[in-house]
Amino acid sequence: MSARLVQEREHYDAATLIGSGKLRELEEATQRFQAEIVIFDENLSPAQQRNIERRIGCRVIDRTQLILDIFASRARTREGKLQVELAQLNYMLPRLAGHGVELSRLGGGIGTRGPGETKLETDQRKIHKRIHKIEEELERVRSHRGLHRAHRQSIPVPAISLVGYTNAGKSTLFNALTQARAFASARLFATLDPLLRRIKLPSNREAVLSDTVGFIHKLPTTLVSAFRATLEELAQADLLLHVIDLSSPHREQQRDAVLRVLEELKLSAKPVLEVYxxxxxxxxxxxxxxxxxxxxxxxxxxxxxxxxxxxxxxLLSSDPLVRARFLFRQTNGDLLSRLYACGRLIERSYVDDQVLVEVEAPQSVVDRLKKFRIGA
Ligand SMILES: Nc1nc2c(ncn2[C@@H]2O[C@H](COP(=O)(O)OP(=O)(O)O)[C@@H](O)[C@H]2O)c(=O)[nH]1
Ligand SMILES: [Mg+2]
Structure with a gap:
């Protein structure tokens, strides 16, 4: 259950953002609904967040924190995860200091170090250390990225990514597409990542479909790198499905906003299919x-x-389907299963310890197995 409160004001209130009258209203609503969490669709300063929490007696998170939580659940690549953690730590630092002021007072005594203050310093030191480590690791990840990409390309499964504004229906479409072409094999379905699934296209070739985090307006500037890193995997996509909410009166602005971000991410050259x-x-x-x-x-x-x-x-015809015949040894089972996974088997026969297969498969796969190809 959830409830929603709206406040319109000329100016933000320095101590509580929403002002004391509205805060009282929020306190009442929190009690009435026995709310466990209050989410502000605005950014709160560490002091404001603390003041509100203290007053209403329940956990308060602001817009930045909410977006960070979403990014954290969406980041998939190593770099994405590191960038999000970096943004989380940077978000936490000043908030930690806020609590520290309060704790250090407990310690009392001029010139003495209160227990709170000591703890604060170690916490801050720990966070700074972690930030430093992440920055180093990010450097390393970036310098290795080329290698990973090369590795990824050796697996000839086209990657398709859903992009678009929040609420356009990406996740719903992701489910519709994966259900329409569900794999019979449960093993292939058993992926730990709910946002990444293999599908079979009508031609019987396999593709990997991924859902991504939605684009939003007023992205806090402190989250820009984390947002981009979360979308880093788009660089590997062979095709983008840009989902647009046809029923939204803002669909043109939303479409433009997404196109701008794609441009910033240097993805404009990718093939895009607009899905209304x-x-x-x-x-x-x-x-x-x-x-x-x-x-x-x-x-x-x-x-x-x-x-x-x-x-x-x-649209994936940049890698067109071709017919080809191959002769494998029985021991080449792994190559065979890879071929079956991305192509359509037309005929198969056994000759001594060899397998003769005719398939329709993407050109890239056929090329990669040309050692075994016959009659080309
Ligand atoms: N009427 C209607 N609602 C849809 C359709 N697709 C998605 N929705 C609704 O739009 C909302 C946002 O969908 P969601 O998939 O979460 O959007 P995402 O933020 O882009 O992932 C949900 O309430 C969906 O039920 C559709 O084709 N028709
Ligand atoms: Mg979604």
Missing amino acids: NKIDLCPAPSAPGCYVNSLCVSATQGLGVDNLLQRIDE
Whole structure:
């Protein structure tokens, strides 16, 4: 259960942001709803956060903290995780100091070090040490990145990423797409990462689909690097699905905002398919016909999902599907299973201890196995 309070004021209140009258209202609402947490859609100074918490007697988090928590749950790459932790630590430092002032007073005595103050210093030292370590590690991760990318490319599974404004329906579409093309094998489904799934396209080739954190307005500047790092994996995507909420009156601004971020991330050259979602909420004539690479779906109703999968298949044609015949030894089981995973088996026969297969598979896979190819 949740409740919502709105305050409009000419100026922010220095001590409590919302002013004492509203704070009383918040205190009452907190008790009435037995709230466990109060979230401010604004940034609070460490002092404001403390003052409000003390007054209403429950945990208070602000906009930056909320976004940080979301990023933390979304960061997948090593660099993304480190950047988010760095932002978390930097966010924590001044707040720690706030509590420290209070604690050090307990220690009392001019010139003596209160127990609180000593603890504060060690905590701060620990955080500074950790920040230093993260910065070093980030350097290392960045210098190794080229290597990882090369490794990733040796696995010929196209990567498709969902991007778009918060609330556009990315996660709903992610589920619709993965359910439509669910793997029969439970093992392949058993991924620890709920935002990354393998799907099979209509051509039977395999792809990896990933959901990403949504774009938002007024991203706190202190979170820009963490946000970008969270989207770092987009650099590996072969295709971006830009999900746009067709029913939103702000859809054009939201679309532009996403395009700007993609540009900043140097991703503008990537193939993008614009997916206008929530068509079920819109009368037919309002569907946009002006963009070349676009189509309409309803993720909740499953409308247009098959069509979308078809288009994805076509757009990955930079790596077209080709027919080829291979001769493997029985001991090459790993190569065979890789081939089956990303291609469509047409025929298979056994000759002594050898396997003859004919498949339709992406060109890149066929090229990689050309040692075994026959009759080309
Ligand atoms: N009517 C309608 N609602 C949708 C559709 N797709 C998503 N939604 C709703 O839009 C809201 C945001 O969806 P979500 O997938 O969480 O968006 P995300 O922030 O982009 O991941 C949820 O309440 C969904 O139920 C759709 O096709 N039609
Ligand atoms: Mg989502």
